[in-house]
Amino acid sequence: MTLNSTSDPAPRAFRSHDHAQCQQAALERAAQICAERGARLTPVRQRVLEILWENHQPLGAYAVLDRLRAENLGSQPPVVYRALDFLIEHGLAHKVVSLNAYVGCAHPAQPHIPHFLICTECQQVAEISSAAISDGINQAAAQRGFRAAATPVEIPGQCASCLAQKD
Secondary structure (H helix, E strand, O other): OOOOOOOOOOOHHHOOOOHHHHHHHHHHHHHHHHHHHOOOOOHHHHHHHHHHOOOOOOEOHHHHHHHHHHOOOOOOHHHHHHHHHHHHHOOOEEEEHHHOEEEEOOOOOOOOOOEEEEEOOOOOEEEEOOHHHHHHHHHHHHHOOOOOOOOOEEEEEOOHHHHHHHO
């Protein structure tokens, strides 16, 4: 998966694609990144990442925990929170704060600040990366004598598919 740009107008979550390939590529990249960093992608961590990549809908920690519990991979909240913390620390997942939920990172090998397009109809979330958004926020903050630590932006709206269904 590549970083979104103006030549890629619709993020993968909002367009038709081979999601099995999408998920498999994300898991292969995660294994490679962990191997390069000497980080352990334990079976529970890998399974949490697989669950996050099952579709492009964000999942809360307890929804992930329910899945782990059903698969006998853990039944206590610390299990899922430790796995999510690991995935976030290594750039393999992000927290969508406004939804108190998590998604797999669309481009974990590249340093970036994620921005999220959140469809309020189908609940799909697409990660985009936009230097223009980040730069605009940083410039506005600097003009006020403020330095932003990070500039993730969460944008609710409707994806093209949901808009087309309304017409």
